[in-house]
Amino acid sequence: MEGAMRSDDKVCTETGIESSSRGPGCSLRHFACEQNLLSRPDGSAAFLQGDTSVLAGVYGPAEVKVSKEIFNKATLEVILRPKIGLPGVAEKSRERLIRNTCQAVVLGALHPRTSITVVLQVVSDAGSLLACCLNAACMALVDAGVPMRALFCGVTCALDSDGTLVLDPTAKQEKEARAVLTFALDSVDRKLLMSTTKGLYSDAELQQCLAAAQTASQHVFRFYRESLQRRYSKS
Amino acid sequence: MKETPLSNCERRFLLRAIEEKKRLDGRQTYDYRNIKISFGTDYGCCIVELGKTRVLGQVSCELVAPKLNRATEGILFFNLELSQMAAPAFEPGRQSDLLVKLNRLLERCLRNSKCIDTESLCVVAGEKVWQIRVDLHLLNHDGNIIDAASIAAIVALCHFRRPDVSVQGEEVTLYTPEERDPVALSIHHMPICVSFAFFQQGTYLLVDPNEREERVMDGLLVIAMNKHREICTIQSSGGIMLLKDQVLRCSKIAGVKVAEITELIQKALENDQKVRKEGGKFGFAESIADQRITTFKMEKAPIDTSDVEEKAEEIIAEAEPPSEVVSKPVLWTSGTAQIGEGIENSWGDLEDSEKDDDDEGGSDEAVILDSVKMDTGVEVSDIGSQDAPIVLSDSEEEEMIILEPDKNPKKIRTQIACTKQEKAPSKKAVKKRKKKRTTN
Numbered sequence: 001m002e003g004a005m006r007s008d009d010k011v012c013t014e015t016g017i018e019s020s021s022r023g024p025g026c027s028l029r030h031f032a033c034e035q036n037l038l039s040r041p042d043g044s045a046a047f048l049q050g051d052t053s054v055l056a057g058v059y060g061p062a063e064v065k066v067s068k069e070i071f072n073k074a075t076l077e078v079i080l081r082p083k084i085g086l087p088g089v090a091e092k093s094r095e096r097l098i099r100n101t102c103q104a105v106v107l108g109a110l111h112p113r114t115s116i117t118v119v120l121q122v123v124s125d126a127g128s129l130l131a132c133c134l135n136a137a138c139m140a141l142v143d144a145g146v147p148m149r150a151l152f153c154g155v156t157c158a159l160d161s162d163g164t165l166v167l168d169p170t171a172k173q174e175k176e177a178r179a180v181l182t183f184a185l186d187s188v189d190r191k192l193l194m195s196t197t198k199g200l201y202s203d204a205e206l207q208q209c210l211a212a213a214q215t216a217s218q219h220v221f222r223f224y225r226e227s228l229q230r231r232y233s234k235s
Numbered sequence: 236m237k238e239t240p241l242s243n244c245e246r247r248f249l250l251r252a253i254e255e256k257k258r259l260d261g262r263q264t265y266d267y268r269n270i271k272i273s274f275g276t277d278y279g280c281c282i283v284e285l286g287k288t289r290v291l292g293q294v295s296c297e298l299v300a301p302k303l304n305r306a307t308e309g310i311l312f313f314n315l316e317l318s319q320m321a322a323p324a325f326e327p328g329r330q331s332d333l334l335v336k337l338n339r340l341l342e343r344c345l346r347n348s349k350c351i352d353t354e355s356l357c358v359v360a361g362e363k364v365w366q367i368r369v370d371l372h373l374l375n376h377d378g379n380i381i382d383a384a385s386i387a388a389i390v391a392l393c394h395f396r397r398p399d400v401s402v403q404g405e406e407v408t409l410y411t412p413e414e415r416d417p418v419a420l421s422i423h424h425m426p427i428c429v430s431f432a433f434f435q436q437g438t439y440l441l442v443d444p445n446e447r448e449e450r451v452m453d454g455l456l457v458i459a460m461n462k463h464r465e466i467c468t469i470q471s472s473g474g475i476m477l478l479k480d481q482v483l484r485c486s487k488i489a490g491v492k493v494a495e496i497t498e499l500i501q502k503a504l505e506n507d508q509k510v511r512k513e514g515g516k517f518g519f520a521e522s523i524a525d526q527r528i529t530t531f532k533m534e535k536a537p538i539d540t541s542d543v544e545e546k547a548e549e550i551i552a553e554a555e556p557p558s559e560v561v562s563k564p565v566l567w568t569s570g571t572a573q574i575g576e577g578i579e580n581s582w583g584d585l586e587d588s589e590k591d592d593d594d595e596g597g598s599d600e601a602v603i604l605d606s607v608k609m610d611t612g613v614e615v616s617d618i619g620s621q622d623a624p625i626v627l628s629d630s631e632e633e634e635m636i637i638l639e640p641d642k643n644p645k646k647i648r649t650q651i652a653c654t655k656q657e658k659a660p661s662k663k664a665v666k667k668r669k670k671k672r673t674t675n
């Protein structure tokens with residue numbers, strides 16, 4: 001929370017000068033989240049970032065197939081369904097990235113020989129899809145009450161041809177960008193859980209993007225916190 | 236994950252309630268659950284909620300070559316997916332009986348009823364036609380999938396706009412939405428499925444069964460009808476015999492329901508169109524109810540990234556500089572090139588030292604023999620040819636003899652020849668002794 005407060009102050013003091021030079025790039029689009037909207041899954045969440053929207057459902061800890069059973073921890077499965085057509089290689093690769101991120105955070109050892117299944121459905125893709133998938137997965141896991149070491153969020157950065165940094169890019173910005181970097185960060189130490197990149201960038205630019213993603217993650221985590229505060233405000 | 240079975244008590248309770256004309260969710264016999272239709276930002280995308288059953292529909296199009304026997308007709312393709320999100324029992328990538336049945340029914344309801352003018356989808360006869368693909372995803376299963384799916388399909392088709400094309404001679408030009416407004420599909424009528432569940436061999440009837448009621452029902456009758464009261468498809472499943480009167484009664488009910496639903500669809504489409512025309516906000520973000528406690532929204536948040544460059548510089552300055560890499564191979568003479576820094580390979584040394592350790596340890600007979608073999612291959616083979624079986628013999632006495640050189644293991648290297656010579660005669664002696672023993 002401290003970090004979030006600090007960055008807020010800065011924004012307040014500097015907006016007058018900075019906003020004109022920074023342009024519209026360095027902002028997150030409007031966020032919206034609805035939890036527990038499906039009746040069948042144990043936990044579910046719809047996450048919207050601008051026009052990008054992902055629906056997530058979590059089943060677990062539940063019965064596991066014998067062939068997939070792991071004797072000392074829960075079997076984590078992530079299924080990502082595209083909107084049009086059948087899942088292909090791109091979906092499989094994203095599934096893997098999301099699964100590895102979840103596996104780093106979910107305390108699977110507390111539920112040995114069970115399965116935790118995260119099903120993600122792309123509802124609309126308007127840029128930063130992987131980041132939105134990660135956020136939806138996290139909110140659904142929280143809704144399902146799966147024990148986790150920390151929360152996690154996804155932040156996408158895009159680098160223009162002239163090197164300007166854009167946070168949470170739209171589909172158009174992603175297309176025009178020289179490089180697109182997606183990071184998953186945890187809420188406790190703001191450390192990197194997963195990173196995937198596309199395109200050319202220097203090591204200085206990588207560090208810049210990472211630092212920007214860390215700043216942005218504070219806003220995302222504040223969003224998580226406030227939405228959960230609202231949800232549990234009446235008991 | 237397997238589906239939780241319905242217990243006998245639950246089953247009996249449900250059936251008893253139906254006998255008493257009561258439903259668990261408080262509906263009357265002929266009541267539909269609430270239908271909610273929301274649209275996405277792109278054309279042809281909608282979510283239909285029928286009570287808690289939720290279906291996501293998306294229409295897409297593509298220019299393809301037509302089928303050979305239908306050169307002037309566009310292609311319609313329906314695909315309903317039962318996502319694992321909807322119910323844990325649905326397995327991904329498996330064509331279950333239910334899925335096949337639903338897909339087939341959907342095709343009969345929408346394609347075979349000719350509700351879409353496929354000839355208007357033709358661009359160049361015999362060469363290019365539009366293929367319209369309707370993807371339906373079941374997001375939550377709470378009974379009556381087919382009704383929700385058929386509504387979602389027809390709503391998505393009505394909402395969809397395909398890019399405009401023009402043909403000049405041989406040339407086909409495809410216009411982007413910015414250049415020319417996309418055009419809607421021409422839809423003749425809107426067929427909608429209405430399901431009727433039968434209980435106790437057709438004695439009791441319910442409209443729009445939910446998941447629990449579907450589990451205890453005996454038979455299902457699905458009637459697809461448009462608002463002109465024309466029946467597009469009728470399907471009875473579950474193996475119950477229905478009387479003519481029952482079917483007629485059902486078709487009458489279906490007519491009323493279809494009229495209601497069609498009106499609702501048209502209202503929803505008009506609403507969306509109006510909002511789009513006025514430039515207002517649309518999409519799923521707007522359809523999320525604000526007042527719900529489980530929802531939360533955050534407006535566009537500016538992120539301060541002014542210190543990002545400094546931070547990055549700090550990190551890079553703190554980090555160890557990466558070791559210099561010789562990227563170009565050095566060519567000493569023709570045919571001899573060098574990559575790397577020219578330090579001698581240390582792998583061989585490592586192996587040697589390990590071997591020495593083993594020798595010094597001297598704990599294992601086999602190891603010693605191996606090292607001996609390696610060092611003095613010729614001699615060993617010579618000895619082996621003289622009396623081969625002794626090396627791998629496992630008699631206790633022999634072991635003792637072989638272990639003798641261990642007392643001064645460091646000498647092994649230098650005195651291999653001697654030890655071998657020592658070994659050979661001693662082993663011969665053993666053999667002799669053995670023979671003696673056997674003879675005795």
